[in-house]
Amino acid sequence: MSRFQFVSDHRDAYGVKRLCEVLDLNRSSYYKWLAGQKARAARQREDRLLAEQIREVHGESGGACGSPRVTAELHAKGLRINEKRVARIMRTFSITGIRLRRRVRTTVPDPAAAQVPDLLQRDFTATAPGVKYMGDITYLPLADGEFLYLATVLDC
Secondary structure, three states, rough: OHHHHHHHHHHHHOOHHHHHOOOOOHHHHHHHHHHHHHHHHHHHHHHHHHHHHHHHHHOOOOOOOOOHHHHHHHHHHOOOOOHHHHHHHHHHOOOOOOOOOOOOOOOOOOOOOOOOOOOOOOOEEEEEEOEEEEEEEEEEOOOOOOOEEEEEEEEO
């Protein structure tokens, strides 16, 4: 719930001026939000209708399509829509495509090995530079199937 919605819900009991002061809102911002309520409701209705069309296209592909392909299919059906909007609606309504990229497991931990102690104890702040360091390594896939290793060291 937004602060504007809170003001709208409680304006009869406390008054808009007082609620806006307590919530540190500009009254003009609240009234602008209130004026845009019909447009927001219409946009939400359109998004729900569009989500049904996206689900239909997504279902036809067996759930494999992501937002670029769904957008192309909607364009083929004569619907003019931006891919960013399709992606936003897919995110909002939890419609996801299949990721074809396999996750490569590069490190297999030894189950018999002892656990490494957490020396920082989840405290990533330092009083001065050069007191606490932390590092990480990541693997970047190359076109020929090889990996490039990227190691970083950060000064907390």
